[in-house]
Amino acid sequence: MKRFLGFVKKEFLHIFRDVRTLIILFGIPVVQILLFGFVVSTDLKNAPVAFLDLSKDEMTQKVSDKICSSGFFRRSETLLNYNDIDKVLRKNKTKAVIIFEKDFGRKLISEGKAAISIITDGSEPNMATLITNYITAIVNDFNSELAGSQAAGTFLVQPEVRMFYNPSLKGHFMFVPGVITLIMILICALMTSVTITREKEFGTMEVLLVSPLKPVQIILGKVMPYFLLSFINVIMILLLSWFVFGLPIKGSIVLLLAESMLYILMSLSLGILISTVSKNMQQALFISFVGLMLPTILLSGFIFPIENMPTGYDWVAALMPPRYFIIIIKNIMIKGTGFPYVWKETLILIIFTLVFIGLSIRKFKIRLQ
Amino acid sequence: MRTIFYLIRKEFIQIFRDKFIGRAIFGIPIVQMLLLVPAVTFEIKNVDLCVIDRDMTTESRDLINQLEGSTFFKIRFSTFNEEEANNLLYRDKCDLVMQIPSGFGKETGKGNPGRLLVSANAINAVNAQLSWVYLNGVIRNYNMNIIAENISLQSFTPVPQIQVTNRYWYNELLNYKHYMLPGVLGILILAIGFILAGLNLVKEKESGTIEQINVTPIKKYQFIIAKMVPFLIIGLIDLAIGLTIGKLAFNIPFEGSIAILFLGSAIFLVAVLGLALFISTFSSTQQQFMFTAFFFIIIFVLMSGIFTPLESMPVWAQKFDLINPAAYVMRINRMVMLKGSTFQDVSRELYSLIVIAIVFTALAVNRYRKTV
Numbered sequence A: 001m002k003r004f005l006g007f008v009k010k011e012f013l014h015i016f017r018d019v020r021t022l023i024i025l026f027g028i029p030v031v032q033i034l035l036f037g038f039v040v041s042t043d044l045k046n047a048p049v050a051f052l053d054l055s056k057d058e059m060t061q062k063v064s065d066k067i068c069s070s071g072f073f074r075r076s077e078t079l080l081n082y083n084d085i086d087k088v089l090r091k092n093k094t095k096a097v098i099i100f101e102k103d104f105g106r107k108l109i110s111e112g113k114a115a116i117s118i119i120t121d122g123s124e125p126n127m128a129t130l131i132t133n134y135i136t137a138i139v140n141d142f143n144s145e146l147a148g149s150q151a152a153g154t155f156l157v158q159p160e161v162r163m164f165y166n167p168s169l170k171g172h173f174m175f176v177p178g179v180i181t182l183i184m185i186l187i188c189a190l191m192t193s194v195t196i197t198r199e200k201e202f203g204t205m206e207v208l209l210v211s212p213l214k215p216v217q218i219i220l221g222k223v224m225p226y227f228l229l230s231f232i233n234v235i236m237i238l239l240l241s242w243f244v245f246g247l248p249i250k251g252s253i254v255l256l257l258a259e260s261m262l263y264i265l266m267s268l269s270l271g272i273l274i275s276t277v278s279k280n281m282q283q284a285l286f287i288s289f290v291g292l293m294l295p296t297i298l299l300s301g302f303i304f305p306i307e308n309m310p311t312g313y314d315w316v317a318a319l320m321p322p323r324y325f326i327i328i329i330k331n332i333m334i335k336g337t338g339f340p341y342v343w344k345e346t347l348i349l350i351i352f353t354l355v356f357i358g359l360s361i362r363k364f365k366i367r368l369q
Numbered sequence B: 001m002r003t004i005f006y007l008i009r010k011e012f013i014q015i016f017r018d019k020f021i022g023r024a025i026f027g028i029p030i031v032q033m034l035l036l037v038p039a040v041t042f043e044i045k046n047v048d049l050c051v052i053d054r055d056m057t058t059e060s061r062d063l064i065n066q067l068e069g070s071t072f073f074k075i076r077f078s079t080f081n082e083e084e085a086n087n088l089l090y091r092d093k094c095d096l097v098m099q100i101p102s103g104f105g106k107e108t109g110k111g112n113p114g115r116l117l118v119s120a121n122a123i124n125a126v127n128a129q130l131s132w133v134y135l136n137g138v139i140r141n142y143n144m145n146i147i148a149e150n151i152s153l154q155s156f157t158p159v160p161q162i163q164v165t166n167r168y169w170y171n172e173l174l175n176y177k178h179y180m181l182p183g184v185l186g187i188l189i190l191a192i193g194f195i196l197a198g199l200n201l202v203k204e205k206e207s208g209t210i211e212q213i214n215v216t217p218i219k220k221y222q223f224i225i226a227k228m229v230p231f232l233i234i235g236l237i238d239l240a241i242g243l244t245i246g247k248l249a250f251n252i253p254f255e256g257s258i259a260i261l262f263l264g265s266a267i268f269l270v271a272v273l274g275l276a277l278f279i280s281t282f283s284s285t286q287q288q289f290m291f292t293a294f295f296f297i298i299i300f301v302l303m304s305g306i307f308t309p310l311e312s313m314p315v316w317a318q319k320f321d322l323i324n325p326a327a328y329v330m331r332i333n334r335m336v337m338l339k340g341s342t343f344q345d346v347s348r349e350l351y352s353l354i355v356i357a358i359v360f361t362a363l364a365v366n367r368y369r370k371t372v
Helices: A002-017 A019-039 A058-068 A083-090 A104-110 A125-150 A172-202 A204-210 A215-245 A253-277 A281-299 A313-318 A321-335 A339-363 B002-017 B019-039 B058-069 B082-090 B104-110 B125-154 B176-207 B210-214 B220-250 B258-282 B286-302 B315-323 B325-339 B347-367
Strands: A047-053 A073-079 A096-100 A113-121 A157-164 B047-053 B073-079 B096-100 B114-121 B161-169
Touching: A002 A019, A002 A215, A019 A172, A019 A215, A019 B286, A019 B315, A047 A058, A047 A083, A047 A125, A058 A073, A058 A096, A058 A104, A058 A125, A073 A083, A073 A125, A083 A096, A083 A113, A083 B161, A083 B325, A096 A125, A104 A113, A113 A125, A125 B125, A125 B161, A125 B176, A172 A204, A172 A215, A172 A253, A172 A281, A172 A321, A172 B286, A204 A215, A215 A253, A215 A339, A253 A281, A253 A321, A253 A339, A281 A313, A281 B019, A281 B176, A281 B286, A313 B019, A321 A339, B002 B019, B002 B176, B002 B220, B019 B176, B019 B220, B047 B058, B047 B082, B047 B125, B058 B073, B058 B096, B058 B104, B058 B125, B073 B082, B073 B125, B082 B096, B082 B114, B096 B125, B104 B114, B114 B125, B176 B210, B176 B220, B176 B258, B176 B286, B176 B325, B220 B258, B220 B347, B258 B286, B258 B325, B258 B347, B286 B325, B325 B347
Parallel strands: A047 A073, A047 A096, A113 B161, A157 B114, B047 B073, B047 B096
Antiparallel strands: A096 A113, B096 B114
């Protein structure tokens, strides 16, 4: 035990001696959470739209004013003919073109029908559907105003909505848990995989292997300091997201911290596994960064909901540990649910941890080739 | 010139001597492209609905039928107990709970406003808003029917209505693969180029082999160029592989000129490699470099407009994107591949990238010291 403690102390000294890494270690998550809490969002605001008004009358003026005053759109360009549409869209100057047909106002009044067509830039499908939906909704509002003057005395069905758990519809609620999850797994996996391969590459691993320490102790000793540092990191991030983004912690803090520890442990053991399969730091870094970054962003439900993925992908996504942690923190922090609601996810994270550790022990070689 | 050529040859030999890296450089992009590109969609396939119908009249059943008939809504549960419904929402079993209060049919029949209570799970704000918009659409149709009935009873003039039609250009069916592929390709090239080039230099520093080059008459710029060219070539090969996969596996349309696409990515790579080498001159260990690289790459990627629209970002973030090479290459890739934008259309992006590339490379050459 004393031997082991001495080893842990040595590891701590290693880390604290490298002040620059230490600064980066704590600085990066803070800066990134701050940045992305503000930046990553899919809300529609001030999207540029162009108008092609073939009739130019009072009605079209009214409709386009209504669209532009909604706060979602701003007029970027006024087009004169159909050929301009392709030009502005190709230059990325505008996201959509709204076309009023000829004699719009006259037709609307005399025939009771007039047409607007919306052409959106489908190269960004999400934006395109959002814009189409919002403009359609605005025009429909206008329609019921029009009808309202004629259909006075008719009352309609009016829905009232309550947005549960996130009443002001903040994007932060979706993205901050995601960013925490992403940053923690990358940093933890990176740190551990690098420290162990570093010893291999510099040949100091040999020194450790011939020491009376058991392999398990070596690995535990290496992981311990990082476990503590990451835990401090998590607390810092949680405090930040509370103070800066007003992200509540509705559930039990103890449970949240316990789950975070489990997640850190899982990420660290993933790092160990990576280090046992890679021969040098470059390989370890390559796997833990290039290999992990994109799948974590895309398949964990961080930005793109897993429910919407094509069939078969729920199986692939099931293999992404971050996915479960995102569910856990969202449940505990935002909904305030207790352990009975997240026990399944917790169990899965535990299984992942055990599998990673088991594989690393099998792969760990006492002898150097 | 010959010096540079020999140096480049040395780099290539060194890179591919590590069998793992040699395979990973091309293997990781292939696997990730095949796996990730089809995974992503934003569209909501269906909204799971729980209905509490306390009214049980023809009117309320009409409304429910209309909801059921729409493509988005699936009525999963139907209950009379509000607590049970809230519990379903709590456990993520449904997305929306719609409550029709008793007396709904009677009131609307009399021409009074009928109330509906809707509760939505809004943790994912975008999804909640979208399902709310869809629900409103269905209710609006329902309303229009009531209006039409009432008015046609009173008079014969039709209700004036503006009809909205819409088209999605460049991607008629809103195929998300077309949207993701250019993006994922950009990220992979960024990550591979940045990490390989930077680590390569730091590794030489860490193991001391850089000294051997420093004592030779090789010039600073020659050294930097020799460190950049191999990764530039590797990045462009990855681009070619990615495009081939896009064409063969996903049938991505290719509207614009391939030359512009490669030109854009080449300038982008020079910028990225310049920055990587610049950062590596500051770092004394691979670990340090890696954390700094991690910082930059994540910022570049998430702020580039690959996953979330640029317009939704605050103004200061949009200003930052003026120096974010990934944001430019993103736009160039999408514009050229999907919209067939010409050189003129993307010229602003290309010129900006050139400026960034020159600045970063100059910084790298300037910071690199042969003396310790």
